[in-house]
Amino acid sequence: MSDFKGIVLTNTLIHDHDVLMNVLTPFGKISMKAKGVLKTHSKNRNYTEVGCYSLFHTIDKNTSKIVLLKNAEMVKRFLNIEHDLIRKSIYSCFLEIMNKTDICFEDALQYIEILDSCANPYCIYALLLCEVLRSSGVSIVVDACVLCSSEKGLCALSIPDGGFVCVHCFDQTRHYHLSVDELKNLRYAAHASLENYQALEAASTLSFQSVSYLVELLHRYGEITLRSHAFLEVLQPLA
Ligand SMILES: [Zn+2]
Secondary structure (H helix, E strand, C coil): CCEEEEEEEEEEECCCCCEEEEEEECCEEEEEEECCCCCCCCCCHHHCCCCCEEEEEEECCCCCCCEEEEEEEEEECCHHHHHCHHHHHHHHHHHHHHHHCCCCHHHHHHHHHHHHHCCCHHHHHHHHHHHHHHHCCCCCECCCCCCCCCCCCEEEEECCCCEEEECCCCCCCCCEECCHHHHHHHHHHHHCCHHHHHHHHHHCCCCHHHHHHHHHHHHHHCCCCCCCHHHHHHHHHHC
16 A cells, blocks of 8 residues: 555644654555655645645555655645635534544545535534534434423523423523524434435524534533634634
């Protein structure tokens, strides 16, 4: 395995001009060392930065778990992500999630392609968060009250209880009161999958606030804290 495609998830400085990358590839995650890429004349620099989708030619060293980069070339640029600050920040969250979970290359690429081309980037972000929650064995209760199982009068989300609550169980000190639309958005996202993404986007109005609830659930139940999400919050007044 000396040539392969991959997405750079992390990039850590190890010596003056060298970096160690974690790259998501069709064969899983690979640690790759790139020597001299931070020198100004390096031809590989532009293809080894975080978020790049590149073709890597490497030097196989059977004795080491770390592969050594020979050179790299671009496979594809995601221009809408590059040029839109909101999409770019969501992309940072995607890469952080992909680094911290076991997502496969094909799915990861599909999420990124959709983030680049969709109309509402918060919608694909919500779907990825729901998928990560599902794959960590967490199912948010969105079809009935998580406390009394009533299907009627749902009006709020409880992070500590992991689902929707009804008017009778609602406690304003513990639960987020949500609008009917917001409840609908989260329910759709919780039931959606990549295959029916278009239907989710058409039927929902997922927003920064919606994904923030999911980030909070992921933090609590999936034990994943998304540092990049904080930057997205900073951008909100400008949006
Ligand atoms: Zn209830």
